[in-house]
Structures are given as structure tokens and as C-alpha cells.
Amino acid sequence: MKRTLFQLGSLLVSNLYFATFYTRNIYQGWAKGLCIPFMNCYGCPLAVVSCPIGSLQHFTIIKVVPFFLLGFFGIVGAFVGRMACGWICPFGFFQELLYKVKTPKIYPPKILNYLKYPVLVILTILIAYWLGEPWFCKLCPVGTLEASIPLVIWNPPGGIFAQGGTIINKLEFLFYIKMVILFGFVALNFFIKRPFCRYACPLGAIYSFFNKFSFYRLEVDSKNCSLCNYCLKDCPMDLTVYEELNDTDCIRCLKCTKCPEVNLTNIFEKSHFK
Amino acid sequence: MIKLRKFILVFLFFVFAVLIVYGILLGDFGEIKDNGSVLCLSCIGIG
Numbered sequence: 001m002k003r004t005l006f007q008l009g010s011l012l013v014s015n016l017y018f019a020t021f022y023t024r025n026i027y028q029g030w031a032k033g034l035c036i037p038f039m040n041c042y043g044c045p046l047a048v049v050s051c052p053i054g055s056l057q058h059f060t061i062i063k064v065v066p067f068f069l070l071g072f073f074g075i076v077g078a079f080v081g082r083m084a085c086g087w088i089c090p091f092g093f094f095q096e097l098l099y100k101v102k103t104p105k106i107y108p109p110k111i112l113n114y115l116k117y118p119v120l121v122i123l124t125i126l127i128a129y130w131l132g133e134p135w136f137c138k139l140c141p142v143g144t145l146e147a148s149i150p151l152v153i154w155n156p157p158g159g160i161f162a163q164g165g166t167i168i169n170k171l172e173f174l175f176y177i178k179m180v181i182l183f184g185f186v187a188l189n190f191f192i193k194r195p196f197c198r199y200a201c202p203l204g205a206i207y208s209f210f211n212k213f214s215f216y217r218l219e220v221d222s223k224n225c226s227l228c229n230y231c232l233k234d235c236p237m238d239l240t241v242y243e244e245l246n247d248t249d250c251i252r253c254l255k256c257t258k259c260p261e262v263n264l265t266n267i268f269e270k271s272h273f274k
Numbered sequence: 275m276i277k278l279r280k281f282i283l284v285f286l287f288f289v290f291a292v293l294i295v296y297g298i299l300l301g302d303f304g305e306i307k308d309n310g311s312v313l314c315l316s317c318i319g320i321g
Contacts, residue, residue, distance in 0.1 A: 041314075041317050042314060042317070043314040043315075043316075043317025043318050044317075054314065054317070066297070067293045067294075067296045067297035067300060068293070068294055068296075068297025068298060068300075069297070070290075070293050070297075071289075071290040071291065071292070071293030071294035071295075071296075071297060072290075072294060074286065074289070074290030074293065075287065075290045075291065075294065078283060078286050078287055078290060079287075133316070134314075134316050137314065137316045137317050138316045138317075138319070140317070143314075143316075143317035143318070143319075144319070147314070147317045147318050148317070148318050148319045151318055167318065167320065170320045171319060171320055172319060172320055174316075174319045174320075175318070175319030175320065176319075177319075178319045179319075213279055213282065213283060214283075215283060267276075267279065267280055267283060268280065
């Protein structure tokens, strides 16, 4: 419940520009220069902050080293690892809701989780650099959910969104590709926990490098752990915590800390289990 | 080993903080200069 409040709160805080319905413009104030530590499309008419991956693509395209962004990713990752994925990412929340639908569940091989690294390096950085276009943003299902679909439903007459016509009249083939990708992930989500986070999220891929040595980390009491797999049943990334402690896929949702043998600690704190 | 890990972490925090400050001094700390202030057509699927 506490985590749900954080997830809903982050969705609201990053999408506060309700004046868009009156102005028919996007928010262009100072906050738009700030990145948030989770995926939130700034193409969303309500967005008041920048998407970190959108920013990364922007800097890659204009061929400028994004010093602020690199520091930002580093500070967040070194401090909490992938905790932002587990606690404040609205798209993660959306995926968790979909998985609650009662269907037969699938547990794909973990090697597929490495797919997010080619997505980060090839699609998000190299292709953007070579082609000069933000190809991850063009295909991103978060953008489809938060920007494309709301704008197509609203189809605002006039203002910045209309671009001299209406959005529906201007939709290109790309929009339908985006829809197929989004609904592909939605369909997968009924059977697999958080498929986008596992296989395609470049931001999760960046944070994952820090999980092993971040300031906040999980510890397990290996002497008293009864290997009951309670942690595995509850884990949104299907991790066996006592075997894969602080794994690159751990999103630090802390569900496993309900078990008394698992604890969140920090690198300067003495172990609770000594 | 743990001391080395702590040292590396503190060093990394310092490096990342320097990067952030340098980025802010350069003024390139987000998207406001460009894409943030115009509508991202790529995100919507019309460009």
C-alpha cells in the first residue's frame, strides 16, 4: 500500500500541468529542465518534468556530452540502485496492476533479461547518434501510453498539439507501430511480471550497473534462511533473494524484507545478522 | 574489502556530484533548451 502511494504520487507530481486543457500548450517552465529518476514521457500534455531517457537521446542526437545527466544517473544509481523502478516508476505500477489479472503465469529464462542492454546501447545511444533521431522515444510504450493515446483521445483543436490541423489527421505509420509495441507488452504482462522492466527499459539497464555496490543494499541472514522461497513468490522480478542478492534485476521493491531473514541496510551500517 | 568498497562508493559520489555541478554550469542540465520546450512529436507518433 505504501509503495502504491509512492507510485501514484510520482505519477501525479510529474504530470501536474492540468492547465494544458485550457492553454492547449505544453508546460515550458523551469521544471521541464529537470530530469526525474523514472520513465515519464514529456510528450504527455500534463508533463512538467523531463524524461531521463528522452534527455539522453536528445544529447546523443545533438552530440553533446550530457554531464548533468551522467552525474544524475550515477548519483541515483550509486545511492539506491534500481529502487526508483520499484517505488516511483508509474509504468512499473501499470505493469504490476496488469499482472494481477488471473491468468496462467510464465517464468521465461533469465538470460532474456540481458536484452535491455542492447536496447540501451544500440537503440537508445548508437542509433540515435548515427541517425540523429530519437528511435527509442519513437518506439517507447511509455510514450504511447502517456502521450499518444491521451492526445489521440483528446484530439485537441488548436494549440501546440494540433500542429496546424488535428492530431488524428497527422498520425503516421509510426503511431500504429507504437501501439503494436505497447499492446505487445500489455499482452505479455498478463503472463510475465514487469516484461518492459526486464527486457526493454534502458533506464533500468543503467541503474542495474549500480545494484551490486550501491549505498542501500539488501542483506540476507544466510545462517537462519530456511530456503522457503517466500522471497521468490513475492518478487516482481522472480529473483531468489538468498541466491541472487542485490542482483542487477532487483528493483528494490523491498517485498522480500517482509521475511525476517532479509533486511535493507546501507554500506556504512553493521550487519543486522551478526 | 568492505573498506575498499566504501572508498569506491564515496569516490563515485564525488565524481557524479562534480559531473552534475559541471553540467549545471554549462547550462545543459535537461531538455529545456530544446525538446523540453517544444512538443515531442516522436513520442506521440507523428514525427
